[in-house]
Amino acid sequence: MQEKVARVEVDKEQCKGCALCVNDCPPNVLFMSKEINHMGYSFAVYADKGCTGCGICFYSCPEAGTITVYKK
Amino acid sequence: MGKILKRPKGFFETFDRKPGTDQRVTHYCPGCGHGRVHKLLAEAMEELEVIDRSIFISPVGCSVFGFYYFNCGNIQAAHGRAPAVATAASRSNPDSIVICYQGDGDLAAIGTAEILHAANRGENMTVIFVNNAIYGMTGGQMAPTTLEGQITATTPLGRDLANEGYPMRMAEIISQLHAPVYVAREAVSDVKSVMKAKRSIRKAMQSQKDHKGFSFVEILATCPTGWKLDPIESIQYIEKEMKEQFPIKVFKDVISEREPKAKHYPSTKKEDIFAAVNLVENVDLFPRDQEFIDNFSEQRFRIAGFGGQGVLMAGTTLAYLAMEHGLETTWLPSYGPEMRGGTANCHVILSNKKIGAPMVETPNVLIALNLPSYDQFEPLLESGGLILVNSSIIERENKRDDVTTLRIPMNEIAESCGVRAAANMAALSAYLTYSKLMKIDRLVTLIKHNFKKRDLIDKNIAVIEKASEYVTKHYL
Structure with missing residues (x-):
């Protein structure tokens, strides 16, 4: 099945909660969780809609594979 | 589906070398x-x-x-x-x-x-x-x-x-x-x-x-x-x-202005390295004499004088000579920063066993080319040892009578052969002649092979012969 919508996936167990992606996301569709992950960090969460696939959060994130962006 | 931005392949899929349990994330602080x-x-x-x-x-x-x-x-x-x-x-x-x-x-x-x-x-x-x-x-x-x-x-x-x-x-x-x-x-x-x-x-x-x-x-x-x-x-x-x-x-x-640098593939082959430092010749000057090696008694030298007298070279020459005879040897120089003048001495060990440390603290042979060296090292000598004194410039008599002291006018011998700097060769020749440990003609063969100043070889050989005659005449 062909995907038509851009989206971002955040692996919450690889997120250290720096919030740089939330700060940088142009359409403001990332936010920080209230819960914490296994490392003890609050983590970035995608609002499930509104991602434009710009990829800015990917380059914003200092971690290797926490964020994956699927472009349109 | 379009392009995916994901974990680049330049990274390991999991960071197995990183200790701990979180091997998907870096060790860096958040936001680093x-x-x-x-x-x-x-x-x-x-x-x-x-x-x-x-x-x-x-x-x-x-x-x-x-x-x-x-x-x-x-x-x-x-x-x-x-x-x-x-x-x-x-x-x-x-x-x-x-x-x-x-x-x-x-x-x-x-x-x-x-x-x-x-x-x-x-x-x-x-x-x-x-x-x-x-x-x-x-x-x-x-x-x-x-x-x-x-x-x-x-x-x-x-x-x-x-x-x-x-x-x-x-x-x-x-x-x-x-x-x-x-x-x-x-x-x-x-x-x-x-x-x-x-x-x-x-x-x-x-x-x-x-x-x-x-x-x-x-x-x-x-x-x-x-x-x-x-x-x-x-x-x-x-x-x-x-x-x-x-x-x-x-x-x-200026990337576009510069030509690619020529790739240089350095050789790690032994032959190429030896050729680069001019060591192509397979040196084996003397036939191996196992009996000589087995019976050799350890010689521990201090050779001392002022810089320019050939102190260090006397040491290396002895060491090379020993090497060519199949002996173990070490040479350890000790001198100041100046190339000429100042004092210099070296520690040389010749042995038929592996040498543990190259320091010579109690020598059994001293070659003293000037007075300060004689004063400094005469007390260190092992009882029964041998001292070769450059009597051309050392006037005082020996203080030790439990060692053999040979007084050789090394400067005069060298100067009479027209090469003032060859006092060191006179000393080596005197030592070999007196101790009979290695033959004089082997020293001659060695310096013919090793000596860098080719035009001075004949004069140095003359010094060696003259010093040997002197020792034979006065001490044997």
Whole structure:
């Protein structure tokens, strides 16, 4: 099945909660969780809609594979 | 489905070398600039298709663990020495892509010499200089690049230019050199800057791939922990403070003007190395005499005099002579910084057993070419030992009567043969003649073979013969 919508996936167990992606996301569709992950960090969460696939959060994130962006 | 932006292949899929349970994430603090730079590098390796021929040189600092992450060759260098290690990696693997990754303490403080000279030689490497204006790993001390007024653990009142000097602008400094082909300063702050940094890194690595030589990308990066700011404030700190004092700029780009450097494949073959130092001849001057070796009694020498008398050469000549006889030998010189004048002495051991240490503290042979040497070493001699005194310039009598003292006018013998500097040969000849340990003609054969001043060989042989006659006449 062909995907038509851009989206971002955040692996919450690889997120250290720096919030740089939330700060940088142009359409403001990332936010920080209230819960914490296994490392003890609050983590970035995608609002499930509104991602434009710009990829800015990917380059914003200092971690290797926490964020994956699927472009349109 | 369109393009996917995901974990670059330049990284290991899991960081198995990293201890602990979280082997998908880096060891860096949240919001650390290193993480962003690593990602750009890993991506550039993948995009330029050089992962399998990249060599990542980790420095000392937080990025010391670069080898946890990059799926390529990895070497961890001593503090500041990454450019020296990178030079070796690059020269011995001319087709590799060498990433010399360094922080500001590493590159701009302890490693200033290495980076300048590697840049000046135009080594084919890409230096990634992560400048976060602080010593991060050690607890936030002032670095060479710390900003004016910046508060660190060691500048609690802020960096005072009058006291601590100015922030070192390494990109500017490197760009003044002729050899580097690409020198730029970037920042991993806002995403626009990150994307610019990505292009700079790619350009630098591409130029290395094309063998254009040395490229240098300084990257302003955050250290939220060291700066005591949160990650977002840290980004703003780069934008508002660091960029003021460290302008973002391409300082030099002559990649297109420069020809690719010729690849040089150094040989590691024994024959080539020997040929390069002119040691092609298979030297085996004398036939091996096992009986001679088995019966040889250990000779421990101090040979001493003033600089220029040939003290050290007398030692090496003896050592070579022993080597050619199949003996074990050591030679240890001891002298001041001056090439002529001053005092010199050497320790020489000849033995038929392996020699543990080359120091001679209780010699059984002393060759004293001047009075101070005689005074200094006569008391050290083992009882029953042998002293050869240069009686041309040593007038006093012996103080020890439990040792054999031969008085040989070494200077006169040498001068009578027209070569004033050959007192050392007179001494060696006298020693061999008296001790009968090795034959005089073998010394002659050796110096014919080894002597660099070919025109003086005959005169030296005359000295050897004359000294030998002198000893035979007076002492045998």
